[in-house]
Amino acid sequence: MPGNGFRASLSWLHTWTGVLLGGLLLAVFWSGSLVVFDREIDRWMLPSTRLGSPPVDLSLDRLVVPHAQRLAGTAARWSITLPSERTPVIQLEFPNAEGVSTRRFIDPASGELLPDHGSWAATGFLFPFHYSLHLRWRNVGYWLLGIAGMGMLLLLVSGVVIHRKIIREFFTFRPHKSTQRATLDLHNLTGVVALPFHFLISLSGLIIFFAIYFPTVIERIYPGNPAAFSTEAFGNYTRQASTEPATLASLDAMRDRAREALGDEPYMLRIWHPGDAQAYVEVRRSFARR
C-alpha cells in the first residue's frame, strides 16, 4: 500500500490524484459552468445576432435553402438549427471544402445572411472545449477527460473516507488560523455541500461518451458491425449518396409532418447529401433542449 494503513493510503491517493488532475478538472468545470450560458455568451460575442424575437412562422425553403445552395452546394450535409428564445437567428452549419465545420447565421425575419464575425464564440469554442479540449486526433481529448472524470470520482470517494468526522468538519471554519487551514476548511465545506452534484456531474460526463471508452463491449455484442448498435439504440438512419442529382423536396412540409408526428417543435433539420437522389433529412425534436 502506498500509505501506512487504509486511510493513509486513500489520503495518498487523494493528494496525488488532486495534484495530477486538479488543473484539468478546473478547466473542465470552469468551462462547463460558462457553457450553461453559452447562447448568452454567443449573443455577447456575435453582436449582429442580437435580434428581436423570431417570427412564429418562417419558411426554411425560402429563407435558408438558397443560402445553403450558394454557400455549401457540394457539402455532404447541411444542419439547420431553428431560432429559439435564446437564439434569435437561424444557424446553418456545413463542412466546407476542407471538411472543416463552418457556421453562418441567417436573420429569420428578413432572410438576410448575417456577417461572419470569425469567432467560434461559446457554442463553437467553449462547449466543445468542455467535453473534448478540441483535441480530436484519436479522441485524445475525450480520453484525457475520461481520466479526469474517473479521477474526480476517486477524489470524491477517497475524500469522504479521509474526512471521517465529516459532520464536525462541515461546521468548522477557522479563518483566523493560517491561510492553508482556512482553505482546507472551505475545501471540506464546499466538497460536502456539493458532493452529490460533483458525483453525478462526473459520472454522467463519463457515461455520455461510453462508446469511446468501451468500444469493446459494443464490438462483443455486435461483432464486426458496431453501426448496428447505433441503429438499434438511437434509431440512427444512414444511406450512401448516389451520383444522380435531384432537387430537394420541401423542408417546410417535412417540418410540418415531423411536428405532427412528434407532437413537439423540431429544433434542427439535417439534410444529408443535399442535391442527390439519395438525399435524406434528419429531424430532431426539442424536448431536451431549452
Added chain:
Amino acid sequence: MHSAAKQGRQQHQMDWRHHASLALRVLAGIGGGFACTVALASASARLLVQLIGLAGHEAVLIACMLGFVIYLGLLLWAFVEPRLWRLCLLLLLGIASDLALQFGPLAARPLIAGAG
C-alpha cells in the same frame, strides 16, 4: 562507519523496492483495472443477452454504465489492498472469466435473437 554505509545501502534497497512495488500497483490499478473492467463489462453484456434475453443495445448500455462503477471500485481497491499479488491475481481472474465466456461453451449460443 562500515555499518553505517551498509545500513544506507539497505535503506536504499528498501526505497527502491518500495518504489518498484508502488509503480507496479499504479500500473496494475490503472491499466490492469481498465482491462479487467472492459472484460467484466463485456462479460456482463453477453450474460444479459444470453441468460436474460435482454436486447443487445440495452445490454451494452447497462454493462457500460456498470463499467464506470466497476472501474471506480477496482481503482480504489488497487490502492488499499495490502497484498499486491492478490490484486494482480483478481484482475487476471476477471480478464480470464471474459475469455472463458468468449471461447467457452457459451460462445456457440447466438448473441442477438432475431436481429441482423
